[in-house]
Amino acid sequence: MSQKDIKYINKDFTSFKQALIDYAKNYFPNTYNDFSDSNPGNMFIEMASYVGDVLSFYIDKQTQENFLLYAQDKQNLISMAYALGYRPKVTSTAIVNLDVYQQLPAVISASIASPDYRYSLFIEKEAKIKSATNSNVVFVTNDLIDFSFSSSADTTDISIYQINGTTNQPDYYLLKKKVQALAGTIKSSNYTFGSPIKFNTLTLSDTNVIEILDVVDSDGNKWYEVPYLAQSTVFEAVKNNELNDPFLSQYADTTPYLLKLNKVSRRFVTRFGTDNALTLEFGSGITSNPDEEIIPNSDNVGMGIVDAISKLNTAYDPANFLYTQDYGLAPSNTTLTVRYLVGGGVETNVPSNDLTQVYEINSNPVSLTPTSLNQGLINYVKNSISFNNPDPSSGGGSGDTVEDIRLKTIANFSSQLRNVTKGDHIIRALSMPAKFGTISKAYITQDLSLETTDKVQDFISTNPLALSLYILSYDANKRLTTASLAVKENLRNYISEYRIVTDAINIKDGYYINIGVNFDIIVLPSYNSREVLSSCLDSVKAHFNIDKWQINQPIILSEIYNLIGSVKGVQSVIKVDIVNKYGSGYSQYGYDIKGATKNNVIYPSLDPSVFEVRYLDTDIYGRVVTY
Amino acid sequence: MRNRPQYKINTLDLNPNQGIGIALPFSPDTIFTINYTTKDQIKSNLLNFMLTNKGERFFNPNYGANIRALLFEQNTDLSEVKSALVQAIGMNFPSITVNSFDFYPEIDNSSLKIVLNYTVNKQTDSLVIQVV
Numbered sequence: 001m002s003q004k005d006i007k008y009i010n011k012d013f014t015s016f017k018q019a020l021i022d023y024a025k026n027y028f029p030n031t032y033n034d035f036s037d038s039n040p041g042n043m044f045i046e047m048a049s050y051v052g053d054v055l056s057f058y059i060d061k062q063t064q065e066n067f068l069l070y071a072q073d074k075q076n077l078i079s080m081a082y083a084l085g086y087r088p089k090v091t092s093t094a095i096v097n098l099d100v101y102q103q104l105p106a107v108i109s110a111s112i113a114s115p116d117y118r119y120s121l122f123i124e125k126e127a128k129i130k131s132a133t134n135s136n137v138v139f140v141t142n143d144l145i146d147f148s149f150s151s152s153a154d155t156t157d158i159s160i161y162q163i164n165g166t167t168n169q170p171d172y173y174l175l176k177k178k179v180q181a182l183a184g185t186i187k188s189s190n191y192t193f194g195s196p197i198k199f200n201t202l203t204l205s206d207t208n209v210i211e212i213l214d215v216v217d218s219d220g221n222k223w224y225e226v227p228y229l230a231q232s233t234v235f236e237a238v239k240n241n242e243l244n245d246p247f248l249s250q251y252a253d254t255t256p257y258l259l260k261l262n263k264v265s266r267r268f269v270t271r272f273g274t275d276n277a278l279t280l281e282f283g284s285g286i287t288s289n290p291d292e293e294i295i296p297n298s299d300n301v302g303m304g305i306v307d308a309i310s311k312l313n314t315a316y317d318p319a320n321f322l323y324t325q326d327y328g329l330a331p332s333n334t335t336l337t338v339r340y341l342v343g344g345g346v347e348t349n350v351p352s353n354d355l356t357q358v359y360e361i362n363s364n365p366v367s368l369t370p371t372s373l374n375q376g377l378i379n380y381v382k383n384s385i386s387f388n389n390p391d392p393s394s395g396g397g398s399g400d401t402v403e404d405i406r407l408k409t410i411a412n413f414s415s416q417l418r419n420v421t422k423g424d425h426i427i428r429a430l431s432m433p434a435k436f437g438t439i440s441k442a443y444i445t446q447d448l449s450l451e452t453t454d455k456v457q458d459f460i461s462t463n464p465l466a467l468s469l470y471i472l473s474y475d476a477n478k479r480l481t482t483a484s485l486a487v488k489e490n491l492r493n494y495i496s497e498y499r500i501v502t503d504a505i506n507i508k509d510g511y512y513i514n515i516g517v518n519f520d521i522i523v524l525p526s527y528n529s530r531e532v533l534s535s536c537l538d539s540v541k542a543h544f545n546i547d548k549w550q551i552n553q554p555i556i557l558s559e560i561y562n563l564i565g566s567v568k569g570v571q572s573v574i575k576v577d578i579v580n581k582y583g584s585g586y587s588q589y590g591y592d593i594k595g596a597t598k599n600n601v602i603y604p605s606l607d608p609s610v611f612e613v614r615y616l617d618t619d620i621y622g623r624v625v626t627y
Numbered sequence: 628m629r630n631r632p633q634y635k636i637n638t639l640d641l642n643p644n645q646g647i648g649i650a651l652p653f654s655p656d657t658i659f660t661i662n663y664t665t666k667d668q669i670k671s672n673l674l675n676f677m678l679t680n681k682g683e684r685f686f687n688p689n690y691g692a693n694i695r696a697l698l699f700e701q702n703t704d705l706s707e708v709k710s711a712l713v714q715a716i717g718m719n720f721p722s723i724t725v726n727s728f729d730f731y732p733e734i735d736n737s738s739l740k741i742v743l744n745y746t747v748n749k750q751t752d753s754l755v756i757q758v759v
Contacts, residue, residue: 013685013686014686029645030642030644030645030646031646031661032646032647032648032649032661033639033645033646033647033648034639034647034648034665034668034672036672037684037687037690037719038672038673038675038676038719038720039648039649039668039671039672039675040648040649040650040651040671040672040675041648041649043675043684044649046684046685046686046687047685049685050685050686
């Protein structure tokens with residue numbers, strides 16, 4: 001029989017049916033001619049069309065489910081989200097910033113009262129605070145509170161709480177700190193493992209898990225959560241003290257924690273399923289031998305093959321790599337205790353001033369010799385701890401919907417946790433948690449440093465592919481300062497996880513140029529000169545708020561003229577002078593402002609630098625002049 | 628001229644070797660047998676139509692005589708059932724003329740025999756259906 005013409009573009013019932021009728025008309029004209037609805041043969045044509053339509057639908061559906069933009073099935077979207085690095089949420093819990101208060105007794109020395117910091121407390125993380133209006137809502141702090149420590153990123157406000165009527169001196173001071181807390185309940189479950197099984201899993205029974213707090217086995221070993229099992233390193237914060245780092249501990253006042261990268265073999269990943277249950281998956285390592293003895297090398301690959309004359313054409317099983325610890329250890333003959341946070345939901349969005357009920361806290365004096373302290377006073381200050389939320393909590397709600405997962409995955413995909421662009425490097429440096437030191441300004445560029453006599457240093461500095469990351473930090477009063485070695489060390493560890501392996505990054509100190517602003521204005525006749533001048537000063541202060549300034553940002557004088565000129569009551573701006581301030585209390589580097597001014601724009605130096613009005617209250621000076 | 632007999636012949640009937648469609652009921656041996664006259668095919672089609680209930684055909688939910696539903700309505704009035712069936716046949720088979728439509732309830736067998744007498748192409752035929 002000659003080849004028959006078959007159409008492949010039919011997709012739905014009607015087109016399939018018509019194609020089959022046409023086919024019968026063309027190729028079976030003497031066998032079948034009645035194509036009315038009542039003909040039994042038509043029934044079979046319609047059944048075939050129905051099957052074709054259904055198959056087409058499933059093919060279309062399966063194709064659609066392969067694309068993040070079009071997939072509808074939640075399980076498929078969850079799988080794609082994990083593959084692209086986004087971790088879906090099954091519940092959203094509220095976050096709030098809490099004010100934490102502690103009373104501190106005064107100590108009088110030379111007739112002057114001052115806070116007795118020996119009685120300052122630290123409150124361990126996971127302190128629990130209940131809502132006053134809904135006792136089912138409990139917030140858990142996610143950081144420890146150290147009242148003895150204060151920095152620009154973690155300030156401790158001090159005020160007088162009680163004055164002695166006799167001596168007229170303070171009896172107690174009130175310390176206030178801020179801490180972030182999130183709503184949820186801590187739960188714990190035990191899971192027993194026997195013989196090791198590669199990529200073993202366990203599933204938590206709760207369906208509203210917010211996060212895994214920790215996993216510890218019966219031998220006390222900690223198991224770490226990683227984004228994917230191939231990642232063998234995790235960040236860990238260690239207290240910056242002499243014990244942990246004798247050299248960097250000198251910077252403990254500005255850098256209370258050191259960031260360490262730990263290589264861990266006990267690790268796991270977490271995955272939510274469609275039933276919202278969280279599954280923990282462990283590694284494949286089922287041997288306690290170190291990796292080095294198992295990873296194939298030219299000496300041990302092929303060992304045990306006795307019948308091969310040559311190894312040139314021998315096939316090796318690459319799956320043998322899985323028997324190493326490369327994907328982490330599988331738990332064996334142990335019991336894992338998993339602590340996790342559950343909860344969330346819209347009811348966790350509590351109003352302001354609602355989180356005041358201390359439910360469970362663990363506090364102790366910071367003093368290394370607490371036995372020398374008055375126990376009664378210790379109990380008093382412990383009982384004085386109180387919490388409050390000045391702002392409502394927010395963020396509580398249901399978990400990610402199908403559309404949420406899609407959009408958040410697309411957004412997450414663009415970041416990829418990798419530093420590639422200039423913006424990636426700057427944002428990553430600025431996002432280092434404050435407890436590892438504050439990076440206030442960051443700027444990255446490709447430059448060649450001054451040549452040095454040190455050959456190694458010279459090679460590093462003149463590496464044409466190296467990037468220079470200029471950073472500045474804040475001091476306790478939120479004024480720019482160079483970052484300490486501890487901060488730089490933490491930053492080095494921090495960005496190493498996100499850096500592309502071929503990138504070389506030199507972390508360098510940025511420069512800050514301190515300036516003062518002097519301006520003269522004429523005020524409209526019907527306005528109060530003092531009020532207008534005050535408004536002008538406020539405007540200029542807001543303009544030079546250090547949060548708004550970045551490295552290599554020029555000062556555009558016309559902007560300042562416009563800023564002052566737009567204040568209500570200002571008739572004209574006579575002059576705006578920018579003066580350099582350096583020396584005591586200021587930057588050690590002077591700067592030729594006049595020489596750097598071109599066309600009413602003051603350019604920063606060639607070395608990356610940022611302009612700073614260091615003392616906003618005294619370095620900005622305004623005058624009202626008359627004709 | 629006036630008294631000259633008229634004949635209606637479907638062109639498909641002119642070639643006795645040309646198959647029209649599939650016959651009902653199916654053959655126990657070959658399953659599919661072919662009708663070679665439109666008269667036989669219409670009988671098969673009518674049987675198919677009468678035994679089909681509405682909603683049974685894909686993408687054609689209004690097709691079928693719906694006998695089962697009509698018969699097992701409460702307080703079934705057979706005259707109403709008859710008129711509904713005659714109307715449905717008229718709509719689906721415009722080429723046939725219903726001569727009679729009779730129901731014979733067989734209470735002992737819990738069944739109903741339907742006898743449809745009709746004319747197609749000037750030829751009379753009848754269809755007997757037993758509904759249990």
